[in-house]
Amino acid sequence: MTGKLPFEALSVETLAARLGANEALCSHIGKDTSRWKVREVGDGNLNLVFIVEGATGAAVVKQALPYVRLVGDSWPLPLKRSFFEYHALTRQEARAPGSVPAIHHFDEGQALIIMEYLSPHIILRRALIEGRQLPNIARDIGLFMARTLFRGSDLSMATKDRKADLALFADNVELCDITENLVFSDPYFDAKMNRHTSPQLDRIVAELRADRDLKVEAQRLKHIFAANAETLLHGDLHSGSIMVTDTETRMIDPEFAFYGPIAFDVGMLLANFWMAFFSQRGHEQSGMRDAMRAYLLDVTVEAWSVFRTEFSHLWRTERTGMLYQKSLFEDQGDRLGAEQALDHMLHQVWTDMLGFAGVEVHRRILGLAHNADFETIADEDLRATCEAKALKFGRHIAVNRRQIHSIDEVNKLAALIEQENGI
Ligand code: SR1
Ligand code: MG
Secondary structure, three states: OOOOOOOOOOOOOOOOHHHOHHHHHHHHHHOOHHHHEEEEEEEEOOOOEEEOOOOOEEEEEEEEOOOOOOOOOEEEEEOOOOHHHHHHHHHHHHHHOOOOEEEEEEEOOOOOOEEEEEOOOOHHHHHOOOOOOOHHHHHHHHHHHHHHHHEEEOOOOHHHHHHHHHHHHOOOOOHHHHHHHOOOOOOHOOOOOOOOOOOHHHHHHHHHOOHHHHHHHHHHHHHHHHHHEEEEOOOOOHHEEEOOOOOOOEEEOOOOEEEOOOHHHHHHHHHHHHHHHHHHHOOOOOOOHHHHHHHHHHHHHHHHHHHHHHHHHHHHHHOOOOOOOHOHHHHOHHHHHHHHHHHHHHHHHHHHHHHHHHHHHHHHHOOOOOOOOHOOOOHHHHHHHHHHHHHHEEEEEEHHHHHOOHHHHHHHHHHHHHHHOOO
């Protein structure tokens, strides 16, 4: 296939005929297409994802569709998101080696990426719903965030390169628009595609939407998201964008990548652990999940601590960009000045991270795109109880983020809300 053919969506039936001559794919799985087995496994909101197994191996073929899969062709979405995903993956691999799947081939015209088949990895969200405690995820994700977010910023890159990259990713307009609306605005009014567990949550939802402080805070966060082009973000770093085994962690799906605030990836990620925490009550059919709840809070502590430590290490050892240049600090014998600036920066990331986490919790319960942590709780009253607690928690950390000083304080609040009765 060449990039010059008009775009055509692949199917299980056509994939072998259309990609049978693709050298990159054949070199990984074998060229005898009669032995290829093709499955479509995409369960995300946007794309087609095929697993193709051949005589000598397997690969993933991911193809963007010209519309939002979750909604259908009434919501067109440009194919170029595949271009941004490809370029984000190459940068993430360079900045945090081994953290993303290997790319075998990219075809811009067909909006498809052929990449490493991760096996026996499963989606982190699924593992957390099953109650699996994975020992390495906090460390792996903390390192990934620190390395990609630091090395994609003006703290590290030559400013000419960063500006060129900023211009490249600035065109990811439609995916940013999804986040701008779905995360920061739609949850806070009666937007058309919203849904929530009803009637159980109706009163709470009405209260949240009438909450002026919350609405203002959500818009301040949207402003930071849109205006603070600090670094190349993953842009959609939730537990559905991470694949795991007991010992390995890989980040996938960075099609929402663009230049935004460091705190956004961190906040979205931690929000998903806090949602996993509040959803555990709904998954206790085969036994209490107290240990899992404690594990999930520990993960937030460790992920934040690893992020901070690694970011600080890179600040001290790789600060080669135009921001807080060493010529103003260390080279003048003012090491403490550099430490003071680092403290300020981490404090800002902390405060904004809490805000982004709060609105991410809200949008997964009130907006269009829900998450399986709550959705798989079949008993609607029980689901609503879990969701109501998460909503309360999300509101508190978003609105009071400037008064919260430690992750232990956040987790104490989560534990207190979790123990409350009713909704
Ligand atoms: C219409 S897309 C909805 C959500 O799915 C993606 O995974 C992003 O999180 C987006 O907000
Ligand atoms: Mg995705």
